[in-house]
Amino acid sequence: MSLEKLQIYDLRLIEQADLALSPSFNLIYGKNASGKSTLLEAVDILSRGRSFRSRIVRELIRKDAQYLTLSASILDSSGLKHRVGIQKQRQATRLRIDGKPIQTMSTLATLLPVQLIHPEGYTLISGAPPERRAYMNWGVFHVKHEYLSVWRRYQRALQQRNKALRVHAPKETVSAWHTELQQTANEIDTLRSNYIAALTSHITQYSNLLFANDVVRVDYKRGWLNEESMFEALERKLPIDLDRGFTSVGPHRADLAVYLHDQQAAAYASRGQQKTLVAVLRLAQASLLLATQQSSCIFMVDDLASELDSDHRKAFLSALKNLKCQTIVTAIDPAFVNGEDFPEGRVFHVKQGRVQRSE
Ligand SMILES: Nc1ncnc2c1ncn2[C@@H]1O[C@H](COP(=O)(O)OP(=O)(O)OP(=O)(O)O)[C@@H](O)[C@H]1O
Ligand SMILES: [Mg+2]
The missing domain is CATH 1.20.1050.90 (RecF/RecN/SMC, N-terminal domain)
Incomplete structure (x- = not known):
């Protein structure tokens, strides 16, 4: 399975972002505090209903905004497309799959197995x-x-x-x-x-x-x-x-x-x-x-270069390729992440919460 499009509104410093992700490899790079981890947080919230960094919704909603909205189109393991969305206010969460409201997060979690x-x-x-x-x-x-x-x-x-x-x-x-x-x-x-x-x-x-x-x-x-x-x-x-x-x-x-x-x-x-x-x-x-x-999962690594040294990074990325995992990694310096095994990979640059596909 993979995420095709990811749309973000009012998550931390990101007012609006729209990413067309590669089904294989995605590198997100940018300076400190540019919004890299926030992009991974968006996928995490879609998958589990909460973020790996904070359980407090107030912290996640962009300053001056009332709620955050995330949506994505997903290609499931049988090749079917789904549209999923989540909206979080301080006191309430609303979930949608294919235009219909759903009550429990587990339905979304089943569709979106994410490793982080x-x-x-x-x-x-x-x-x-x-x-x-x-x-x-x-x-x-x-x-x-x-x-x-x-x-x-x-x-x-x-x-x-x-x-x-x-x-x-x-x-x-x-x-x-x-x-x-x-x-x-x-x-x-x-x-x-x-x-x-x-x-x-x-x-x-x-x-x-x-x-x-x-x-x-x-x-x-x-x-x-x-x-x-x-x-x-x-x-x-x-x-x-x-x-x-x-x-x-x-x-x-x-x-x-x-x-x-x-x-x-x-x-x-x-x-x-x-x-x-x-x-x-x-x-x-x-x-x-x-x-x-x-079923393949989405695999995200925040700050890959600080997690593994260069030999381990190479072995790790080739393992993810063999596992057909859609991979999303962040880095401060793109030179530290060798995406040469992924000719169809995409690179995104983040600057002050704005995301742009580069190349
Ligand atoms: N609710 C919020 N509203 C507005 N901005 C926020 C909010 N929460 C956090 N921020 C800002 O978002 C930025 C954090 O972005 P993020 O952690 O995604 O950066 P990063 O690119 O991962 O940085 P690093 O390389 O240091 O890990 C910080 O500058 C922080 O002040
Ligand atoms: Mg970070």
């Missing part, structure tokens, strides 16, 4: 577990469409149990949620562990490409002990949870341990190695998506 690497993205390795759960969730969501409904069921039951814990409800009221939590937790666990098992050979493939040999390993942790059922875990933790007022076990506490040379990458890998690990993990997801869904 940005300068703070190494926190996928060294940051807190939510980063890695979001990584797993992205993968399972795009490969198994039943995931979202079971995840929502789990979240609903979890919220109810937490509410009961907070108000110090009787134990029976708290435990009443344990059967539903166990059932949904088991389904989530099965989907996630199968996904990570399928991802492993793809991780090895890109580990071999970017680290020269097979040195990357991931270990899925489901969020409660392997030797007990979720039900048993919830019962065992009940006194502690009542004391703390929240549920301390379950898929909402899952994690993915990442190892480099059998050492925990968060503590052992250099910053550059952590960034390369992020590239390995994200390429692996794109590769599995292509293998199982015949």
Whole structure:
């Protein structure tokens, strides 16, 4: 799939921009504060409903404007064209696909699988577990469409149990949620562990490409002990949870341990190695998506030159080409990004929020 046209109104410093993107490779360059990351933010908001840089809508809307509007035409994996749009005001979001209003962001997210690497993205390795759960969730969501409904069921039951814990409800009221939590937790666990098992050979493939040999390993942790059922875990933790007022076990506490040379990458890998690990993990997801869904994702890299050195950049870009990913990268200096593998690639120059196709 790919984005053909991208239109932006009133996003940060961009008053209006209109980009006709190449389905293969796009380089966006410009000086500091010209609006490069803002362009990637636009695609991120279209795909996930929010930006990788801020959850606060007020910050995203251009100063003096009331709302921001993004729209795009998309070519999906079966070659069908769709028109998608999102409008964000401080308090409300409106979504449209093919002229019709839609209620949930997941419909847009399904159409637009986006992988993003940005300068703070190494926190996928060294940051807190939510980063890695979001990584797993992205993968399972795009490969198994039943995931979202079971995840929502789990979240609903979890919220109810937490509410009961907070108000110090009787134990029976708290435990009443344990059967539903166990059932949904088991389904989530099965989907996630199968996904990570399928991802492993793809991780090895890109580990071999970017680290020269097979040195990357991931270990899925489901969020409660392997030797007990979720039900048993919830019962065992009940006194502690009542004391703390929240549920301390379950898929909402899952994690993915990442190892480099059998050492925990968060503590052992250099910053550059952590960034390369992020590239390995994200390429692996794109590769599995292509293998199982015949769907290619959009791959964006903010400030490519600061993410990978020149040898890694070359290998990384050729991997994206093989994965048929529509690629959008930004750079301060276009000389740092070699797009020669992409004769049909396009280059855009951004200056003070205005975008122009160059060449
Ligand atoms: N809501 C807003 N309204 C107007 N301008 C904004 C708003 N939010 C941010 N800006 C401005 O937008 C610019 C940021 O643009 P952006 O981060 O996209 O630049 P960049 O080209 O990625 O820069 P760098 O190379 O430093 O990463 C800043 O000058 C910032 O002050
Ligand atoms: Mg930037």
